Amino acid sequence: MITAERKPFEEILALVEGHDKVLVAGCDTCVAVCLTGGEKEAEILASELRIKAQADGRTVQVEHTAAIRQCEWEYLDAIADKVNEYPVVLSMACGIGIQSMAEKFAPKLVLPAVNTNMLGMPQEHAVWLERCVACGDCRIGLTGGICPVVRCSKSLMNGPCGGSHDGLCEVKRGDEEIECAWALIHDRLKEQGREELLLEIRPPKDWSLSSSGGPRKMVKEEAKPV
Amino acid sequence: MADAPDPTFEPEIIVFACHYCAYAAADLAGSMRLQYPTNIRMVKLPCTGKLEVIHLLRALEAGADGVYAAGCMEGECHYLKGNLWARKRVDYVKQLLPEMGLEPERVEMYNMSSAMGPRFAEVATEFTERIRALGPNPARRVKEGIRT
Numbered sequence: 533m534i535t536a537e538r539k540p541f542e543e544i545l546a547l548v549e550g551h552d553k554v555l556v557a558g559c560d561t562c563v564a565v566c567l568t569g570g571e572k573e574a575e576i577l578a579s580e581l582r583i584k585a586q587a588d589g590r591t592v593q594v595e596h597t598a599a600i601r602q603c604e605w606e607y608l609d610a611i612a613d614k615v616n617e618y619p620v621v622l623s624m625a626c627g628i629g630i631q632s633m634a635e636k637f638a639p640k641l642v643l644p645a646v647n648t649n650m651l652g653m654p655q656e657h658a659v660w661l662e663r664c665v666a667c668g669d670c671r672i673g674l675t676g677g678i679c680p681v682v683r684c685s686k687s688l689m690n691g692p693c694g695g696s697h698d699g700l701c702e703v704k705r706g707d708e709e710i711e712c713a714w715a716l717i718h719d720r721l722k723e724q725g726r727e728e729l730l731l732e733i734r735p736p737k738d739w740s741l742s743s744s745g746g747p748r749k750m751v752k753e754e755a756k757p758v
Numbered sequence: 759m760a761d762a763p764d765p766t767f768e769p770e771i772i773v774f775a776c777h778y779c780a781y782a783a784a785d786l787a788g789s790m791r792l793q794y795p796t797n798i799r800m801v802k803l804p805c806t807g808k809l810e811v812i813h814l815l816r817a818l819e820a821g822a823d824g825v826y827a828a829g830c831m832e833g834e835c836h837y838l839k840g841n842l843w844a845r846k847r848v849d850y851v852k853q854l855l856p857e858m859g860l861e862p863e864r865v866e867m868y869n870m871s872s873a874m875g876p877r878f879a880e881v882a883t884e885f886t887e888r889i890r891a892l893g894p895n896p897a898r899r900v901k902e903g904i905r906t
Contacts, residue, residue, distance in 0.1 A: 583819050
């Protein structure tokens, strides 16, 4: 799923500075599942903003709402009445939701309250690991179901590099060790009896299919309404 | 917040108390005729695990000067881990409060068993004195002298 982290409160305050009517809009899909921007978190942020204003002796009108999905026009229709009451919206959706909101209600000021950070897998409760970068050219069929683009620190297509030791990468996540993706790929392919795949040299990927090729568009003609 | 403590200030304190321990401890404190401040207002919860971040914030937003949760002794929660969840949520709110201009000491987590009537009275006294020393909640709304 798409994961996001809330921006520091100070940054959010700077974004809404000078505005006394703000709607905090949560999104009840991906960012709700990653405990960052669902209705519950929107209510907490709205309360924090009101408490801060009260402590500063300011009068503000801050409310919260939530769309089932901010990235779909139909779900934005459902919260349109509430959104139209406010000149400023602080969206807690991912980057897609925030932009949908900004486009739907243009020229209303729609501001981001979160940083969208990755396509992550919930490893355990409250822990997410990056598993995909939407590169547009999936190769995990050749790598034992382990993505070298996102899980190898160098995104190597022909790994491992010399920085792989005892199954660990030379790059660390802070103090935390990162598993070498290519060691994992080797072990998985061995388990599958497909080690010979490692002997093939993979040509460079076509990065024009990723975001490097400009904004992407997908159209499914067979599914378009008649 | 005033520089010098206001001697007439009487804090309003919300206590989120677990049905299985602190609420029963309050009952025991009453039966034992123990004295404790009248500043506290109890909200009974089936377990402090029911306590959410927003409940603590709502209490402060509505003008409570301090809020604490009182759950079972660690390791003795009736629902196994509810009191540990509550502690995490209280700690999280402690992190949020300074950003809003409030002191983190305005929220707290206490543990006690249903047999600890004297401890209940002691905590109520200790926390009331703590909030009295801090002064009124800076975010407290006052309308014509009446708290809203």
